[in-house]
Structures are given as C-alpha cells and as structure tokens.
Amino acid sequence: QQQVKQSPQSLIVQKGGISIINCAYENTAFDYFPWYQQFPGKGPALLIAIRPDVSEKKEGRFTISFNKSAKQFSLHIMDSQPGDSATYFCAGSGAGGTSYGKLTFGQGTILTVHP
Amino acid sequence: NAGVMQNPRHLVRRRGQEARLRCSPVKGHSHVYWYRQLPEEGLKFMVYLQKENIIDESGMPKERFSAEFPKEGPSILRIQQVVRGDSAAYFCASSLTRDRAMNTEAFFGQGTRLTVV
Numbered sequence: 001q002q003q004v005k006q007s008p009q010s011l012i013v014q015k016g017g018i019s020i021i022n023c024a025y026e027n028t029a030f031d032y033f034p035w036y037q038q039f040p041g042k043g044p045a046l047l048i049a050i051r052p053d054v055s056e057k058k059e060g061r062f063t064i065s066f067n068k069s070a071k072q073f074s075l076h077i078m079d080s081q082p083g084d085s086a087t088y089f090c091a092g093s094g095a096g097g098t099s100y101g102k103l104t105f106g107q108g109t110i111l112t113v114h115p
Numbered sequence: 116n117a118g119v120m121q122n123p124r125h126l127v128r129r130r131g132q133e134a135r136l137r138c139s140p141v142k143g144h145s146h147v148y149w150y151r152q153l154p155e156e157g158l159k160f161m162v163y164l165q166k167e168n169i170i171d172e173s174g175m176p177k178e179r180f181s182a183e184f185p186k187e188g189p190s191i192l193r194i195q196q197v198v199r200g201d202s203a204a205y206f207c208a209s210s211l212t213r214d215r216a217m218n219t220e221a222f223f224g225q226g227t228r229l230t231v232v
Contacts, residue, residue: 101148101209102148104160
C-alpha cells in the first residue's frame with residue numbers, strides 16, 4: 001500500500017518561475033516530513049524538512065507548506081534555476097516509535113528548469 | 116568529513132551469482148538503513164540495523180537477501196542467487212540517532228548500481 005503519494009511525476013518550469021510539488025500521506029503517525037533532492041547518478045540529499053507542529057518552513061528559495069488536517073504537504077521552489085533540475089522526493093517517517101531514518105518515500109518528481 | 120561510502124559503485128553479476136554490497140556510515144553514526152530504487156521509482160526501505168543488530172527488516176525480501184552490520188567494519192547487504200529482477204540501485208543511509216532530535220537526518224551514500232545479466 002502506497003503511503004505517500006507525490007505529484008506531478010514530472011515538471012517543466014522556466015528559469016525564474018515557481019516550482020510546486022505536492023505530497024499526500026496516509027499514515028497519521030508520521031511526524032517528520034523531509035524532502036530529498038537527487039541528481040543523476042547520485043544519492044538523495046536532504047533539502048529541507050518539517051515537523052507537523054508548524055504549517056510552513058522556509059530556507060532560502062525553498063519552502064514547505066504543511067496541512068495536517070488534509071494530510072498534505074508541498075515543496076515550493078521560488079526563482080527556479082537550471083541547477084535545480086533534479087528528482088525530488090518527499091517522505092514521511094517517525095511512525096509508531098520507529099526510527100526517523102526509516103523513510104517512506106513518494107514516487108519522485110523529475111524537475112526540469114529551462115534557461 | 117567523509118560521508119556515507121558505498122562500494123562498489125557498479126556491480127554486474129550473472130544470474131545465480133552472489134552480490135555483496137558494502138556501506139561505511141558517516142563516522143560516529145551507528146544507525147544504518149538500506150533502500151532499493153528500481154528504475155523510475157522511489158526508494159523503498161529494506162532494512163534498519165544498529166551495530167551487530169537487525170532492528171527492522173520489514174522491507175527485506177524473505178529469501179536470498181540478508182544484511183549485517185558487524186561491530187567492526189562496514190555494513191553488508193548480501194543477495195544470493197541473483198535474478199534479473201534484483202537489478203536496481205541500492206542505497207545505504209546512516210544517522211546519528213533514531214529519535215526525534217535535531218540530528219535525525221539520514222545521510223545517503225551514492226549507491227551501488229547492480230545489474231544482473
């Protein structure tokens with residue numbers, strides 16, 4: 001059973017535009033929601049993360065919006081740059097006392113930013 | 116500060132052979148996780164180990180797959196009698212703690228790309 005659903009599968013944005021990726025989760029016991037960025041041939045790297053006690057977290061051009069009642073969260077990339085072109089994964093963890101390193105990932109979104 | 120080191124980066128095995136994937140966690144990290152990424156799919160959790168112990172293997176196939184994290188040396192993911200469906204990228208991650216804390220972050224290695232021919 002897929003516990004984290006991510007959309008869209010792929011996204012094309014012009015340089016300077018806003019990229020928005022959405023995720024919905026099923027497991028209400030999750031209490032840690034990271035976003036990972038992965039470049040081809042590389043491992044995922046943590047981009048930004050949020051806990052459900054806040055509704056928004058911003059780090060530079062990256063913002064997570066979190067809606068606990070809807071069980072949804074999203075990543076916004078402002079002023080998107082060609083260097084942001086990568087695959088982005090949302091995830092949830094921390095359910096039922098499990099380790100926070102045990103992550104349930106979404107399917108991923110391939111972001112392409114055209115110059 | 117060395118990150119998570121995985122080797123080999125690429126591994127080719129014939130059907131029926133054994134594959135051994137190694138992972139050295141970030142120095143000081145005692146929590147290790149293995150994930151599998153099939154082509155054009157997200158990462159799927161396989162197993163969580165802490166030094167000398169398997170904590171959670173709920174994502175591990177019941178047959179042919181095993182993992183260990185000995186007191187000394189790297190964590191090993193072993194796949195016996197490989198089949199074509201085992202072809203994937205296998206990622207190892209490590210963390211300092213398992214609890215809700217500032218240093219919860221799981222750091223990923225660059226992965227081992229296994230091809231079964």
